[in-house]
Amino acid sequence: MKDFEIFNHTADTGIIAYGDSINKAFANAAKALFSLIGEFGNDTEKILHRDIVLTAPDQESLLVKWLNELIYIFDTENIIFTKFNITKLSKTYLIARSYGEKIDSSRHQLKNGVKAATYHMLKIDKINGYRVQVLFDI
């Protein structure tokens, strides 16, 4: 099973992420987000981590909140994340530790400014594992 796919609309870009568990699908959605932000080679280190704890009224909102939290940390701390351990994930809360490093312009090529994850076309499906879909404003 591939981790994620990117789809394009006229003005914006979306992702579809897969996982045999919902935790894995959320982690792959985060990977997909950072693949839109830039090209970060396999040598991107995992020397920094940030713990994220979120609550939301439903799992779709939780997915948007999760991705927006990562955009926020990227925007304020310039950290690119490449590994995501989602330790707890229910319909309404998420606990995760994300690993990465500060942007190093000599090794990291930024591609797009991602403004936010949106609720438009937002979907979580359970078919042969999990499939989550999110559209971003780029």
Place this chain on the structure above:
Amino acid sequence: MPVLWQETLRKIDDYHWEIPLDYKGGMRVPGMIFASESMLNHIWEEDVFQQVANVACLPGIIGYSLAMPDIHWGYGFPIGGVAATRVSNGVISPGGVGFDINCGVRLLRTNLTEEEVRPKIKQLIDELFNNIPSGLGSTGKIKINEKELAKVLIKGSYWAIEKGFGEPEDIIVTEETGCIEGADPNKASSKSKKRGIPQLGTLGSGNHFLEIAIIDKIYDQNAATVMGISDIGQILVLIHTGSRGFGHQVCSDYVALTNNTVKKYDITLPDRQLACAPVQSPEGRDYLSAMACAANYAWANRQCITHWTRESFIKVFNKSRRALGLEQIYDVAHNIAKMEEHTINNDKYKLCVHRKGATRAFPAGHPDIPDIYQNIGQPVLIPGDMGRYSYVAVGTEQAMKETFGSTCHGAGRVQSRSAAKRALKGNDINNILLSKGITVKAGNMDSLSEESSEAYKDVSEVVNITQQTGISRKVIRTIPLGVIKG
């Protein structure tokens, strides 16, 4: 589901196409698309009608859910959408303003001509590029703390003027005089402030730019003269940017919040990105206070960039500010919600007008436009793509009658970013533009291809529809000479 737009739309005339009320359950008003027949095929393929129809479901919407001719598919609201809701019993939708709150355009005129600027364009573009922080992850030269940021959020352009970034005359020719009322920094999250503090005074990335433009056509000599424009060949400066990470976070926060409260207000919506709250509810009022903060941040941002633009011209041409001109013609917001009074069938209404990728276009004599434009109407600034034209128009009475005083905001995308990238490489675009005599400098030349001419509708076609329908009137056309992009 109909397979052809011809089966869906009711033709009013060559440029007005109605989406009838029965197109979709839940529509409270019909939709109205301003477009030519040739544009409709593309609009149909994109399924924008569905988005226009979704907006028509907002509680308290009045008249029509409107689509300007630069309409294209957005996330939730279409880009180029205008929706007016009654303040008394209608809603405000943060997604109907968008993430880049008060993304807008500012226009400066110079006393310089193409002959004077072309030989120095590379030097000028380099100087502007060095002096104005731009690009992904760029941070500003302005160092402020949270206490100072609160002042920016409350005062907007006034804060910038007080700090020496620009002149009081700039404020007079800025929509809302660069400071919308009701801003309350307590209604903006600490996250938005953390994003906003380092990014003040930055151009950003994506479709944001600064352009040195040459006037190549004058349609309305009288209006042009009032704007200080004398001749073809005169140089103008266009600045396109918004509220940066601050606005993005405010929108994210309030889309999430209003998603949680739609049930409380018994609101049913076809799309969660349209989440909204009654204008008069605590959530609605809080959003409007936070939106005002973001709008003011954007005006302060464009004001700082205006100052550095002047500095750069002074350095390159070694002349005084006065000798160079560089006065501001106008500054418009094209992603915003405004409280306005409009007359419909002789009745006056207090309305919340959402403009998402649409420009206010108030007519001559309107009390909200500056004295100097009282006889010609409010200047409307319509940038095109990097390789073709931009337009300056003025607002009209017709816009008040048909579009709540609104018109288009630009060309509108026709190609996704990745499709544009596949079609042409950044270096190819650079060469094509150079061969047209246009100098471009971008932080990331690779991303240049996303903004190629081919990715956009022809802005002339868009502007011609606003001209034919009379919702704005052309004054001048410009072509690019130099562009800096993030």
